[in-house]
Amino acid sequence: MKKSNEVATSPLIPYETLLSRFKELLKSNNLKFTKQRETILFALYNYTGHFTPEELYRRIKSEQPGLNTGIATIYRTLSLLENAGLVTSISFGTQGKKYELGVKAHHDHIICTNCGKILEFYDEAIERRQEIIAEEFGFKMEDHSMKIFGLCPECQNDRKFQ
Amino acid sequence: MKKSNEVATSPLIPYETLLSRFKELLKSNNLKFTKQRETILFALYNYTGHFTPEELYRRIKSEQPGLNTGIATIYRTLSLLENAGLVTSISFGTQGKKYELGVKAHHDHIICTNCGKILEFYDEAIERRQEIIAEEFGFKMEDHSMKIFGLCPECQNDRKFQ
């Protein structure tokens, strides 16, 4: 049974659609379609859940040992995709960012402080309140981030938390 | 006139109270009360608003040139105080953290993406929804962070945004 505020798990668009969207994006910005960019797009399409640039880098390195892809290219491509709205990121302070394919509906995150698990939720009431608050302060709202931290059900059973 | 969800500006506890709370904290953890820790506590008590460790470091350097306080000590003391709940921080990704004296009531932040201004708000509806969401997921909620990003009223008048 689906919780009322749960985000459906990745009803992924076909890879072909994502790919041609990417190609259009590149073309319209006079950017080039390279083997590395294609590989990154494909790898991140097949990533379930959230990943760090480092994790994506290692995965590509092991899946495509032939294509020597540098981590700088991973970062550059993720920025590119994030600016284009094809991926989104959550920030973890000094510990860096995690990315995910960003074609899902907007959502916030609930994060386990023990195992690092990230779940997603969407709450209409919270969304609405944010807009109202921004308005009260005279702000033109551009973005928001909301994270709930806690112990997930599994981790509550860990010896160390009992 | 005060907005309904605005946090009152630092109804500060007397410094003496903060100081003795700090001393108790140290004593109960077998930690020592040093000139540096005292100086840091005092400087951060007198800081209005949010500051980076670097900013606090420079301020202490200029106000107490005699006491040669290293930035490592600033970081160590801020961690100590944050763990004890005497200061809180907001994270800005790779750009580090900002701290503030944490004896105020809980609140969230609305941040101008142009000038960096940080305002505070508290919204009962949002707080309540967060608890409900954590509960629905079976999480034991420990903390949460909510940031609204946008252009503040002043910055909306900047030429570059018109």
Place this chain on the structure above:
DNA sequence: CTTATTGCAAACGTTTTGCACGTTT
């Protein structure tokens, strides 16, 4: 043939750490 892209390594800004020395208890 022009322009963008790459990998590499070096640089970056923030934060943490190892260590010998100094201070607090």
Place this chain on the structure above:
DNA sequence: AAACGTGCAAAACGTTTGCAATAAG
């Protein structure tokens, strides 16, 4: 005297950048 705290410099961390070589259009 024991234990903790300090400044310093070096290391660590995730990320960005300059550059000469390479690949795409």
